Amino acid sequence: MRRNIILILLISIAGVGKAQEISEIALLQNLDEHHHAASKEKLSDKYHYVKQNTNELQFVMSGLFLFYKEFISSQDSQSCSFTPSCSEYALQAVKQQGIFKGMLNGFDRLSRCNSLSPEKYEVDPETRLLLDPLKL
Amino acid sequence: MKRGYLLIILISLSTLELVAQSIESTLVYANEQFEVGNYQNSALAFERVIFFSEGKVDFSVYTKLADSYRLNNNAERAIKFYDIAQYQADNDSARNEIIFRKVFTYLQLKEFDQGLIALFDLKTNSNEQTQFRKEYLKGIIYYLKDDYERSIDVFDEYLSLQEKEALKFNELKNQLKKAENIKPNLAMWLSVFIPGSGQMLYGDFKDGLNSMMLTAAFVTLYFNYVMDFSLVEGYLVVLPWFQRYHRGGYQNAKENALEKQELIRSKVYQELVLMHPEKIK
Incomplete structure (x- = not known):
């Protein structure tokens, strides 16, 4: 009985060596926490939808948004209370509601960005920011 | 009365045979499940084999059970069975292999200190390859613990016999120094x-x-x-x-x-x- 068990196991173990080496290396490579800390998402990847414009106005607004994100917002520490951020929200509003209504909606959002009434919003568990997506 | 005793003996004998057959077939089933990557089933089947054999099984069954748990992301339970397998192993080579797997399981749990401690259980005096693998893992663990200086020392020793790799390693050391100089x-x-x-x-x-x-x-x-x-x-x-x-x-x-x-x-x-x-x- 014991001999049979050993035999079965020996047969099943044969040929595992090479695969084991590969899995060991893969496991060790995945343990690299430096890499996770160092990998930063590109702006164009993060806001991929910015490139989807249907008219010139949207194109200009998207360009302004990317300029703001790249050169101004990048120098700021986290100051917006919401997710998506006010600039993202305003851009989405302009794209979906047109320049006039969209801008008004964007200014409305800016006036609410103060964390004075957090109870009105849900909290995003990932970013710990107040959830306020654009509602149509 | 005599016929009654005979009947009881016959029934109990047949039951024993049934259990014995069932353990073997369970083991075959467990191995099959392990091979196809169904680790949850293989773990259950190996547990069953151990239970019905009242723990009197070869250390390799414990090893495979631990492997099943490890591959099924139940590292804590895997370590428990690697421990049993390690102490039941009847030769150094098998024991060392089990210890290596236990170390990898600790690494999966990011318990680097435990992994390092487990490495010291290895018996390396008879096998150069085991010593080599131990040093490699020691170096990696120190690095993961952000103890770069010790990691470099270990790798220095580890690679001392490998001229080609030693050259490459010197370049890596320079890179690390560069990282160290960033304030x-x-x-x-x-x-x-x-x-x-x-x-x-x-x-x-x-x-x-x-x-x-x-x-x-x-x-x-x-x-x-x-x-x-x-x-x-x-x-x-x-x-x-x-x-x-x-x-x-x-x-x-x-x-x-x-x-x-x-x-x-x-x-x-x-x-x-x-x-x-x-x-x-």
Whole structure:
């Protein structure tokens, strides 16, 4: 009985060596926490939808948004209370509601960005920011 | 009466046979499940084999049970069975292999100290390859513990016999030294006094220039306000904005320096992992 068990196991173990080496290396490579800390998402990847414009106005607004994100917002520490951020929200509003209504909606959002009434919003568990997506 | 006894003996004998057959077939089933990658089922089946054999099974059954748990992401339970397998193993070579697997399980749990302790259970006097593998893992674990100096010492020893790899390792050592020389706090303080200079110190000229221009714009605006209106107005209107972007700038300088440091360390780590004993032998 014991001999049979050993035999079965020996047969099943044969040929595992090479695969084991590969899995060991893969496991060790995945343990690299430096890499996770160092990998930063590109702006164009993060806001991929910015490139989807249907008219010139949207194109200009998207360009302004990317300029703001790249050169101004990048120098700021986290100051917006919401997710998506006010600039993202305003851009989405302009794209979906047109320049006039969209801008008004964007200014409305800016006036609410103060964390004075957090109870009105849900909290995003990932970013710990107040959830306020654009509602149509 | 005699017939009754005979009947009881016959029934009990047949039951025993049934149990014995069932253990073997369960073991075959367990192995089959393990081979196809159904680790949850294989773990249950191996547990069943051990239970019905009242624990009197070969250490390899415990090893496979532990493997099943490890591959099914139940590392805590895997370690328990690796421990049993380790103490039941009847030869050094098998025991060492079990210890290596236990070490990898600890690494999966990010319990690096436990992994290091487990490595000291290895009996390496008879096998050079085991010694080689042990040193490699020791070096990797020290690196994962951010103890770069000890990791380098271990790898130095580990690679002392491998001339080709030693040359490559020297390059990695230089890279690590470069990472060590990056001082995030220095970058931050430089940017506190001269905005953008901390970023530029470690080669991030675009970000540095960006920060410098933005803060310079706010300073200019402040003086404009002071001259056109009053000191108080300049202070109230412009300074909060200046403070916000100035702080963002020096925080960026520190983060960028840290990021650069981590990037170098990550690259070195990936290279070190590839110095696996099987790859360089």
